[in-house]
Each structure stands twice: as structure tokens, then as C-alpha cells.
Amino acid sequence: MSVRRGDSAHTGCGPIEDLVGIGFGPANLALAIAIDDHNRRNPGSEIHAGFLERQESFGWHRGMLIEGATMQVSFLKDLVTMRDPGSRFSFLHYLQEHGRLADFINQKTFFPTRVEFHDYFAWCAAEFASRVDYGRAAVVLRPVRGGDGETEYVDVVSRAVHGPDGESVRRTRNVVLGTGLTPRLPDGVSAGPHVWHNRDLLFRAAGLADRPHRRFVVVGAGQSAAESAEYLHRTFPDAEVCAVFSRYGYSPADDSPYANRIFDPAAVDHFYDAPEDVKQALLGYHANTNYSVVDGELIEQLYRTAYQEKVQGRERLRILNTSRLTAVEDVPGGARAVIRSLATGEDVTLDCDAVILATGYRPADPGELLGDLAGECLTDGQGRLRIDRDHRVLTTGRVRAGIYLQGGGTEHTHGITSTLLSTLAVRSGEICDSLVLGRTERDVLADGGAGAGAAEAALAGAQGRA
DSSP: OOOOTTSSOOBTTBSOBSEEEEOOSHHHHHHHHHHHHHHHHSTTSOOOEEEEESSSSOOSSGGGOOTTOBOSSOTTSSSSTTTOTTOTTSHHHHHHHTTOHHHHHHTOOSOOBHHHHHHHHHHHHHTTGGGEEETEEEEEEEEEEOTTSOEEEEEEEEEESSSSOOOEEEEESEEEEOOOEEEOOOTTOOOBTTEEEGGGHHHHHTTOSSOSSOEEEEEOSSHHHHHHHHHHHHHOTTOEEEEEOSSSSOOBOOOOTTGGGGGSHHHHHHHHHSOHHHHHHHHHHTGGGTSSOBOHHHHHHHHHHHHHHHHHTOOOEEEEOSEEEEEEEEETTEEEEEEEETTTOOEEEEEESEEEEOOOEEEOOTHHHHGGGGGGBOBOTTSOBOBOTTSBBOBOTTBOSEEEEOSSSOHHHHOGGGGSSTTHHHHHHHHHHHHHHHHHHHHHHHTTTOSTTHHHHHHHHHHHHO
């Protein structure tokens, strides 16, 4: 009989859990909700899950919660609605609980502010506070091998982010890596006191009371870059804001109905089953739905601002297009940026209060956590992890424990939505179903193979309830 969390049987690491999730951003929060839904519908067959999160409390891009900035995704693509429109964790239920449902409807918009959607996330996360160890960072995953040499469990080793607390270990049958993305910086550029990634914008800008240079440089051509430039221009009316990007101008995001179908759950199936050359073509065709593109209204707002400043003879918003940052260094009270024109090759040096690098993110490398398990994970011809349709990493037959990826590292198999909010609700249900199926298969094996169709029946039941 398998051991569940809370049973009397323990290991040296405490009870064996069904799942430990690493990271508790929107991706693993959606999974926690899907598991909660399963447990409420299946008393006596609960999945026992816990999570680790390095932040001290729930937070999602808090450094970019700019006043008035709106989501680029419909509120209907919240944590649950695409999977279960009747869930108590829907954005509409959140509005009702806060007495704002009618007020929101009267706005006639599908796009809430980022501040409000963050509050919705935090409202959901509060329901799972007892299942999340905040302020703890996973260090490594260690395989737990049985007498036959096969890995049935994984020990998740973690330590406190702050304080002298030593390492602790949690043993689990499955682990889900939802560690999100890490900032991407230009080659040769390091963050510093006056050189920031845009994720720290609100935190760092708040400390700029005394500024000797009265200038900001914003590097990047995407939504975050445009929002950062607009925010700094509005917040510091005595400062010049220089927007630096290699394009001739900001490019609008394609949010037309047919292009948006690339974010549909069904598109994940189509992408997963497609040949590699088709996958690459699709990513190229539809990059302008998400990468280095800006909301059309914001583009027009910035253009109007720049034009009116020309009329008034005081140009504070400077667009340094077809240009790139070639060097940056700290100087007293700020930074010195070297900008090269791609058209003429000429350099211009700008002393500024800060350089903001809105240069995007990259998936966290799961190999940093996998440790000895990395050698058991299968890869493709390009060295990328092979991921099954249910988001489980394919491994050698020596590993029975489940390793799942979400929120990064699966774009090559599951498409452009892998790091976005659009399919969180459906994806979390797929992972939950996979956990149910895996547990049933283990129980069948424990019973000597009796009831060979039980696993399929369990999965069909789980999908029918979703």
C-alpha cells in the first residue's frame, strides 16, 4: 500500500508526498487549484501536494505593477475558467467576493489592470498558504533508489533564502518545476546599482530622489520597454527618457482573432504533434503575437507625446531607433551608456541616472536542480529535454518518479503559450490528470497487475470531471 502524506509511515524526511512543486507563481498556483478541485470531488483519493517558494510571500512581476497598465490577456484566461467556468477560483468570483462585479462589467473591457489581476492571484494564493513554504529555495533533487536500483521517489532539498536555517528535505513521488523565467541581459552587461532589469523598475525608481543627470535610458522594443519608458517619462517630469532599440519603431502586437488562436488549448495539441520544421515555422510566424511587440494604443500614446514635445520645443522622450547598447558602466550617481547607431556606426555617450534593460527573459535551466537525475532525462538531437504531452519529462526506465515542467523550458514541444497565462487552467488540469493516472498505475503494480484497465478508467473519470 502506498504511503500518503499524513499517514503513520514515514521516512527519515517525513511523510512521503504525492507532489512537491518548486516555485509558486501563477503556474503552480493554477496546479494547486486543480488538485484542490480533484480532492473535493474525490474524497478518500486525495493528492497530497506541497510547494516551495523563494519569495517571502506571493508575488508576480511586482516591479512592473505600473498604475494603469492593463493585462494583454483576457480575464477569461484566468487560473481556472478555461478548465472549469464554475470554479470558485475564477476572476469573476473574485470580483463578486470583493463587491466589484457590476462595476467591472460596466467598464466594458476584457482586460483588467495588472494591479487588479495580481490581487486576484494573491487572493487565490491565500487559500493555499498552509501548503506553501515561503522563503525557501530548492537546492537540488536527489533520486531515492530502491533495492532494484530504480528511482521511485525524489528528495527535494531546500534551504531558507534568509537566515541561518539549514537544509531540509521533502520526499515525494512527483516534482513539478515551476520556477518561472530569469532576466536576460545583453552580452557583456551586468546589473548594478544604476543598471537594472525592468522587473525591478518600481523598486529601484522609488529610490531616485537626488539625481544628478536627469536622464534615463531604456533598452528594448517590447511591451515592458514601452511601459517603462512611459512610466519614467510620466513619473519624472524633469528627466529625459531615451528609448533604445534596433528596430525603426515599436511594432504592434498582432491580437487579431485568427492569430490569437495560437493561444488556444487545441493549438498545443497541433504544435506538439507537428514535425520539427513546422514547429519552427509556427514560432516564427506568430512571434509577433508576443515577442518584442507593443500594444497599439501605447504606441500611439508614445508617438503623440513625442510629437507634442517637438511642437513645444522641449523633447524629453527621445526615440533612438536602429541603435543598440554597446557598453555601460557605473559613474558617480548613475551610469554611462554607449549607444551605437546601426545605420551610421557612430557612437553617442549618455550619462544617465539609470539604464533599464527591458530585454526579456529566458527559461530557468532545470539542469541546475536535477542533479544526478539529469543523466536519466532523455534529450532530443539539440540537447533539449524531451517532454511528454502531459508535461512530464521523459526519462529512462530506471525512473518511476514523475518530473514535470511548466512555466518555461517546454516551448520547443508545447508551443508559444508555455511561458504565458493563456493555457494555465487547462495545463494544470492535464498535469493533475497525469498525477491521478500515475498513482493508479502504481497501485495496479502493487496489486500484482490486477485490474489492468483501472488506470485508463481513472483518467477517463478525471477528464470527465474537469
